[in-house]
Amino acid sequence: MYLTIKATGEHANMISHLLAKNPHNLYDRTEKGARVRLVYTSSEPHDTEAMLFVTPDPIELVKGTPDHYDITQYINDRELAVSSLFCSYIRPALGTALNGKPKADYMNWVDYQFDLQMTFGPVASDLPDHVVESLFQPLGYEVQMERGEIDYSFDLKNRSTVRHIQISGQQTLQQMLRQIYILIPVLDNYKHYYINEDEIERLRRYGEGWLSTHPQHDLMIKRSLRFAPLIKEYEQQVANDASMDTLSTEISTHSVEDATAQADSAEPLEIIDVLETDTEPPVVRLNELRYRAIVEQVSLLPQRKQVIDFGAGEGKLSVRLGQIEGVEQVWAVEPSMQSQLRAIDRFAKLEGRTDDVIPVITTGSLFYRDERWIDQDVIILCEVIEHINEVRLPQVIHTLFTDYRPQTLIITTPNREYNEVYDMDTEEIRHADHRFEWTRAEFEQYCTQWIQNRPYTFTISGIGEKHEQYGQPTQMVVFHRTGGQQI
CATH class of the missing domain: 3.40.50.150 (Vaccinia Virus protein VP39)
Structure with missing residues (x-):
């Protein structure tokens, strides 16, 4: 599994400070049963490229878990495909850039839009190419995909469903990382962990400012949360946030004089509880x-x-x-x-x-x-x-x-x-x-x-x-x- 991050143009080498990784040092760690390495293939002022490369050990991944006795670990692609498992390696390795918290001297570069190109794979997705493109193009990216040709001795298919995806565009490093952090599990449609309310928080945190207005918002939410009760909880939280924002805006537009006049009015100000309990019957899966x-x-x-x-x-x-x-x-x-x-x-x-x-x-x-x-x-x-x-x-x-x-x-x-x-x-x-x-x-x-x-x-x-x-x-x-x- 790999992810390459390439910046070109003026100040391209500043991404190394945002990644908090020295181009002259090899980042080499063991995380959750895999070897995670980050190396710079180029480190020039106008051309800087870093590659995150993950080599999983399927045996180490299941040691001490019920999976230890499951032979399917040897006959599936889950540990080798870019998925939610890969995202769990992105967080510790690229967490500084993902959360926008470099050293104080480089904070001004968090909001700088670089000419960026990210390539990742292999992606084992059931989505057709045009749907994959519809996930990235509305975000302002150009999308390229490569598939391997396969040769079977029997009639099955001649093109692999596995793809290597490249997106490019002008964007901040933090925002592009946040977007692929959410979109990679959407593409793969596989979760290596139990989906619960924590997934809602992940979507709201890393999808802030772009997810709610995306044309494929519903598809992303369905493939991220899957279960109707969680989807409903997410929608309720988003609606509550919108109501609170509206209420805050309305209150802030009142001047001190308006507030005083309302306090003297015979009719009291009606306060609406935007967190009203939902009385609809529970959804049956x-x-x-x-x-x-x-x-x-x-x-x-x-x-x-x-x-x-x-x-x-x-x-x-x-x-x-x-x-x-x-x-x-x-x-x-x-x-x-x-x-x-x-x-x-x-x-x-x-x-x-x-x-x-x-x-x-x-x-x-x-x-x-x-x-x-x-x-x-x-x-x-x-x-x-x-x-x-x-x-x-x-x-x-x-x-x-x-x-x-x-x-x-x-x-x-x-x-x-x-x-x-x-x-x-x-x-x-x-x-x-x-x-x-x-x-x-x-x-x-x-x-x-x-x-x-x-x-x-x-x-x-x-x-x-x-x-x-x-x-x-x-x-x-x-x-x-x-x-x-x-x-």
């Missing part, structure tokens, strides 16, 4: 609605003693399934050890509850046959299939319908049409790990194909707030076995 819909379906099934939750994650749905009357066994099947450990902690809290079935966590995958799952009552894939490459999906479907033959199979997956309601680009998908997202018609077509020559029927329904044109955000299919011979 889509994930919660999915769980409720699945639990309702399982509760209505005549055969529901044995339930298998594939891709169980941290076990939230599995716990709900164990609370359904008539369910005697719940298998929480999950390949990630990190998620398994969290599920184990969740299930441990159920000890002593006589009315609940405690799920059994187990390692498993849809890519190989497991004798335990044959002829069970219910198999559930909640938001799982879209994470599977389409070329491998037929194998999974064959395993489910031909090998396992459940009485009921429940699958949920995103409705791509509904992305319009989220103001997403037509090429954009909801999560970086999604391999595809289907329209309602495409999903129904696939379901029809899957049960050809197989003794199953199916019904499709939607989950979440309904749009007249685009339907609901999640689509759910319930397959029922009708008996007969498998083919």
Whole structure:
């Protein structure tokens, strides 16, 4: 991971004082499981360039954490792509410039607009090029992107989604750093930490003066905060700030005479509490609605003693399934050890509850046959299939319908049409790990194909707030076995 900062023109070498890094010394530190180095490739009065280079150690990153036992650290790009993890290295290395606090002798240079160029990468973004450009161009930058050509031995794609991005323009060093500090996680759409109210403070602090007026403001907020309650809290805080600013402006325009006259008036001055408590009902997250819909379906099934939750994650749905009357066994099947450990902690809290079935966590995958799952009552894939490459999906479907033959199979997956309601680009998908997202018609077509020559029927329904044109955000299919011979 790298970030280069280049200044040209008069006083270009002053950026070294703003960075608080001596061009003749190598900055070399170990931060959070990575080696962080900053070196100057040029240090001339009219041409100064510094490069921040980060070399992560995937083993050191997970030592002492639940990830220590998760092999996925070796097979993903998260530690190698510029993302929120990279931003956590920017803060300690470039914190002086980011916060605009150099030595007193150089404070006047904080507001100086240099001819700057910043290049960073590799960026693994699901956003199309024109959306990436729309994030930087309104800020006054020229944008250039480079992609690598890739050569597969099979038909998949011939251009990498990974890009190296260069932005250039006249700007203060602090402002440009603040902007990429917020925009890098927006591009990557991945967080290496739990998103909470601290993220709101980060946006407000480093987005001050530019984020609220940006044409892509809504996209940035959605990809930064993700969850409706946090987005609502952010919007409320911004509205409160605006109200307070307005109130302060109105008060400051009154002269002493106006204030005196108002004090003598028979009508008292009405003070409006701009922090009035919000009385709207709480927002129910889509994930919660999915769980409720699945639990309702399982509760209505005549055969529901044995339930298998594939891709169980941290076990939230599995716990709900164990609370359904008539369910005697719940298998929480999950390949990630990190998620398994969290599920184990969740299930441990159920000890002593006589009315609940405690799920059994187990390692498993849809890519190989497991004798335990044959002829069970219910198999559930909640938001799982879209994470599977389409070329491998037929194998999974064959395993489910031909090998396992459940009485009921429940699958949920995103409705791509509904992305319009989220103001997403037509090429954009909801999560970086999604391999595809289907329209309602495409999903129904696939379901029809899957049960050809197989003794199953199916019904499709939607989950979440309904749009007249685009339907609901999640689509759910319930397959029922009708008996007969498998083919």
